[in-house]
Amino acid sequence: MNKPDAQRPRSQAAARIAMILGGIVAGLILLELGLRASTWVYLFNWPNFVRDARTVHTERDTGRHIHDARLGHTPRPAYAAPGIAIDADGLRLTGEVPAGSSAPILAVGDSFTFGEEVADAEAWPAQLQRIVGRRVLNAGVSGYGFDQIVLRAEELAPRYKPGAIVVGFIADDIRRTEMRRLWGADKPYYDIEGQTLVPRNVPVPPRADPRTTLNFWHRTLGYSFLFDFMMQRLGLLYDWFGDHIRVHPPGTGERIACLLTARLAELQRSSGARVLVVAEYDPVVWDDPAFAAKQREMTGALLACAQKQGLATLDSYNAMVGTSKPRQLYVQWHMNGEGNALIARLVAKSLGLKAE
Incomplete structure (x- = not known):
């Protein structure tokens, strides 16, 4: 009898819940339209921002690089x-190859x-070449993880028979060893079995x-232009736009990198x-103390592993810090000519090389 009541x-x-949800949706639609109207261009143009960003990156990357079944990608000859x-x-x-x-x-x-x-001429390998008067081969590749860096050194050393091999890295390269795909490009990676590294995703x-x-x-x-705007303000576009596939939990890369030494x-x-x-x-090290502490911890651990293996190390x-203006040594995300000159001088000193 009382069931209807x-x-x-x-x-x-x-x-009430439906009204609240409807109000939220209506508010978001109004915000979307208002934000688009403020730019005018996107009021009539509704692209998928993620797809377009990934497409532009892919076109740029495939123009500069070629696929490599062992390394993932290498610079286009x-x-x-x-x-x-x-x-x-x-x-x-x-630059001009020194005589000798x-x-x-x-x-x-x-x-x-x-x-x-x-x-x-402003990259640090080119500046190192001018300092020491000795040919320097710039085999750096954008987007590489520490695993790919080591593989490239192993591939090129027998071909060029260098007198010295300089292995540069930033802490994020350690994190990249935890990935199977970075910025849309597949890469080789390693699993750990005991103390052995087992290659995976090869051929890439x-x-x-x-x-x-x-x-x-x-x-x-x-x-959504509104969602894109919010992600940009929150500094989350890197992962939203980036096509990354993780295969190992955070922290595994530190073990992998150590074994790679x-x-x-x-x-x-x-x-x-x-x-x-x-x-x-990374330039963010000079902007975010918490980020800097983690990056320093990861970097220090890898350098310690290298030292235990009998390798020379250099922490820049x-x-x-001694320049009193480290943040001014960058263009935006990478070092400018002055910053690269500092690295070149430090490398020359660490190798004990002088102009020939």
Whole structure:
């Protein structure tokens, strides 16, 4: 008899919830339209921002790089763009080769070694070449993890027979060893079995079409200019736009990187080339103390592993602090000519080299 009365509060609660949700949706729609109207362009243009960002990155990356079944990707031979020139072997040009028969110096690393955001002559391998008067091979590759850096050193050392190998890295390269895909490009990675590194994802598959990498949220919220605006303000666009696939939990990369230093030690023995492991720093280190503490911890642990393996190490942190203006040594995300000059001087000193 009282059943209808008992159901009335429930129906009223459901109605209130529906009204609240409807109000929220209506408010979000108004915010979306208002924000688009403020730019005018996007009031009539409704692209999927994630898909477009990944497409642009893919087009840029495939223009500069070629697929490599062992390493993932390498610089495109004979590639040229304003300020950037790659030779026929996929190495960035370092300027006029000094006369003499001394064995070259092989520089491997990520975008900091390659010299993103600066011209060929301003990258630190090119500046090192001018300091020591000895050929320096710039084999840095943007986007590499520490695993790819070691693999590239192992691949190139037998070919060029260097007298020294400089292995540059930033702390994020350690995190990258936990990934199977970075910025849309598949890469090799390692599993750990006991104290052994087991290679995976080799041969590395070609880069996927960015249209096939979108999940449900990318296919829906990717069209929202409001959501894109919020992610940008929160500093989360890196992961929202980036196509990354993680295969190991955070922290695993530190173990992988440490085990990889044994590979560098073996390379030092087999090649006869002295290996120098060089720590460089992301610019955010100078903006965020908590971030800096973690980066320093990861960097210090890897350098300690390298030292235990009998490798020479160089931590550029104190030298950068000593300039009293470390943040001014960057263009935006990478070092400028002055910052790269500092690294080149530190490397020359660590190798005990003087102009020949």
